[in-house]
Amino acid sequence: MPVPSRRAWLKTMLAGVAGALAGGVAAVRSATSASAADSASTAASAAAARAARGTKLEHAPFRPGMPVGARPYGLPAEAQQHVVRRWLKWMLPSRLTNASFTPLAELEGIITPNGLVFERHHAGVPAIDPARFSLAVHGLVERPLALSLDDLKRLPSVSRIHFLECAGNNSLNWQRPAVNAVQFTHGLLSCCEWTGVPLMEVLRLCGVSDRAQWLLAEGADGAAYARSVPRALWDEAIIAFAQNGEALRPEQGFPLRLIVPGTEGSLNVKWLHRLKTGDEPWLTREETARYADLQDDGRARLFTLVQEVNSVITLPCPEKPLKGHGRQRLSGIAWSGHGRIAAVDVSFDGGVNWQPARLEEPVLPKCLTRFSLPFEWKGEELLLQSRAVDEKGNVQPTHDEMLKVKSARQVYHNNAITTWRVLNSGEVRHVRLA
Amino acid sequence: MCGSPEHQPAQPRQQGRLRTLTAAFAGALWAWLAMALLLAGLAFVIVSAQAARAGEQTGGPQAPDIGQMLTPAEIAALDRDARPDGAGLPAGAGNVAQGEDLYATHCAACHGEFAEGQGRIPALLGGEGSLNGEAPMRTIGSYWPHAPGVFDYIHRAMPEGHAFSLKAEEVYALVAYLLHINGIVEDDFIASARTLPRVMMPNRNGFIRPPHPVAKGRRCMRNCRPAPDISAEAPAQMEGVMIGEEEQTP
Structure with missing residues (x-):
């Protein structure tokens, strides 16, 4: 600790004198007018409340802290350490085949920071040396090719912002609301700017045959995870090597992954090392025994690939209670695998009456769209819902509307309206309405 | 070219x-x-x-000035997928008895001595007739649509974290054993590229191709429904929430 200097001592004394002078002035002012006295007492009680909370106006440290370059790759502020991916011990068979959830309540705008993008791995995260990595393309093509990362980066590339949502998002809540956190209801959802080569550039380079109607995409992970992609989805697909401006994270498929905009996350094969075109789908385990939608009659729908119109309120939510009466900001996210979000409506009374929310720019196809709505809260109970509409006219269904064409046993593709019950205390609970 | x-x-x-x-x-x-x-x-x-x-x-007369042509041998080394029609199944064969031994060595520790599953690790048999019941069991016997897919999945993904570690003969033997304990083939069945596509899986007709119906909401703005009742509420406390290796205390 430095020894207090004469100058510091003088400064303290001067501050004391200034404070006394200010107090004197305030006293004179308060004597002159009753309304001024009121406002002064309001301010005094606010100051007392701040003191009770332990917050101070004079909190700025005015100290240098870390030098330049102390963190070669930056980290969030200390106070943000709770903003992390979380996983559930009881949800899936093992640590290798499991999922972690994005903390949606802590995010603003539409971009998910790379370190918070949800994970769903089928056999862990492989460590891949990019210098020795190549993508093999074969099957119904004239020129089967091996393309290194450098090769791919010489081809024309695109950067597009798209959401990525696991087919199993909101899967814990088919029967009843089971989890009380937006991280675990909707956190198998993220949104990034993906940069890479359009799939068709690569397939044209290889001379893909007209007979090719399906594409097998295989990962280099411990499960050699493989999925069949129908030709109708090829035009928009990207062989991505970067997300949000940097190389893919290992958890997101470094060095290459497939991005098929608007489709279930599991089709967006990570650690992509092989593409094979063919005339029929492969019907791999991961598109039959898993990721097919079992119906009430015991039959299962294959290739339910497009993520339907959906939305959720992230403020307030179970992790973000209302903290005081008066003016509030309601905010949330909406998305559709069919295109742009056209509108989001919000209900405060469990779906009896609705009002349109404001869509915040940008509104992009197959991308998260942020919506918001100011409101006043006087401490009454609320039943909050959001309902998204996409540009194709698809309206997000209630749970009952969804069950008219989907089965509660199908696990995947739950896009029903979610209800948050705001208690008088401001706490928020995940509920279902009858 | x-x-x-x-x-x-x-x-x-x-x-x-x-x-x-x-x-x-x-x-x-x-x-x-x-x-x-x-x-x-x-x-x-x-x-x-x-x-x-x-x-x-194919993009006109442009030659592939980017990338390297794959040789047939290179493709063969990579090309390890198997389709329902058997395309891609390798040479070799395996029988039920061999499969039983291999199961004990490679599979029983996780899937159970009798393939009954353990905890959240799935059972590999049973569940016949359960798919339209209260607790559907999606096993090889009750759900999987075709036998080459069983070969393909074991080959590429099993034992967990050991893709393509078993030889083709070993995988064929495991498939023969698993089909047998599901009552799909007799105990003298020999699994091979010739026999697997012909196996009649019980749920082979249980899958529906697109297009599928889309759940439709209704965009009503005023007096859209009677005042609602709350029918269910999630428990306020979350169980088993993990951050990395650590369980989070609520």
Whole structure:
């Protein structure tokens, strides 16, 4: 600790004198007018409340802290350490085949920071040396090719912002609301700017045959995870090597992954090392025994690939209670695998009456769209819902509307309206309405 | 190369192997064209038109100046998927008895001594008739649509974290054993590329191809429903929430 200097001592004394002078002035002012006295007492009680909370106006440290370059790759502020991916011990068979959830309540705008993008791995995260990595393309093509990362980066590339949502998002809540956190209801959802080569550039380079109607995409992970992609989805697909401006994270498929905009996350094969075109789908385990939608009659729908119109309120939510009466900001996210979000409506009374929310720019196809709505809260109970509409006219269904064409046993593709019950205390609970 | 070779620009930096292939292909095509010319002028016209169309479909006369051609041997080493029709299944065979031993060695620790599953690790048998009941069990016997898919999945993903570690014969034997304990084949069944596509899986007709119906909401703004009741509420406390290796205390 430095020894207090004469100058510091003088400064303290001067501050004391200034404070006394200010107090004197305030006293004179308060004597002159009753309304001024009121406002002064309001301010005094606010100051007392701040003191009770332990917050101070004079909190700025005015100290240098870390030098330049102390963190070669930056980290969030200390106070943000709770903003992390979380996983559930009881949800899936093992640590290798499991999922972690994005903390949606802590995010603003539409971009998910790379370190918070949800994970769903089928056999862990492989460590891949990019210098020795190549993508093999074969099957119904004239020129089967091996393309290194450098090769791919010489081809024309695109950067597009798209959401990525696991087919199993909101899967814990088919029967009843089971989890009380937006991280675990909707956190198998993220949104990034993906940069890479359009799939068709690569397939044209290889001379893909007209007979090719399906594409097998295989990962280099411990499960050699493989999925069949129908030709109708090829035009928009990207062989991505970067997300949000940097190389893919290992958890997101470094060095290459497939991005098929608007489709279930599991089709967006990570650690992509092989593409094979063919005339029929492969019907791999991961598109039959898993990721097919079992119906009430015991039959299962294959290739339910497009993520339907959906939305959720992230403020307030179970992790973000209302903290005081008066003016509030309601905010949330909406998305559709069919295109742009056209509108989001919000209900405060469990779906009896609705009002349109404001869509915040940008509104992009197959991308998260942020919506918001100011409101006043006087401490009454609320039943909050959001309902998204996409540009194709698809309206997000209630749970009952969804069950008219989907089965509660199908696990995947739950896009029903979610209800948050705001208690008088401001706490928020995940509920279902009858 | 694709399209009509006479339209190919010179490629000074082509790989040697590529150049040989190009030359061989071009030579063969020219020989064919010459033959066709000798036989009938009409045939020449048809062949040229087809070649030109193929060129347009595949991005024109551009040669692959990026990437390296894969050799048939390189492709064979990578090409390990198997389709329902059996395309891609490798040579080899395995029987039920061999499969039983291999199961005990490689599978029982996780899937259970009797393939009954453990905890959240799935059972590999049972569940017949359960798919339209209260607790559907999606096992090989009750749910999987085709037998080559069982080979494909075990080969690529099992034992967990050991893709392609088992030999084709071992995988065939495991498939034979698993089909047998599901009551799908007799105990003298031998699994191979010839037999697996012919196995009649109980749920082979249980899968529906697209298009599928879409759940539709209704965009009503006023008095859309009666005042609601709360029918269910999630427990306020979350159980088993993990951050990395640590369980989070709520």
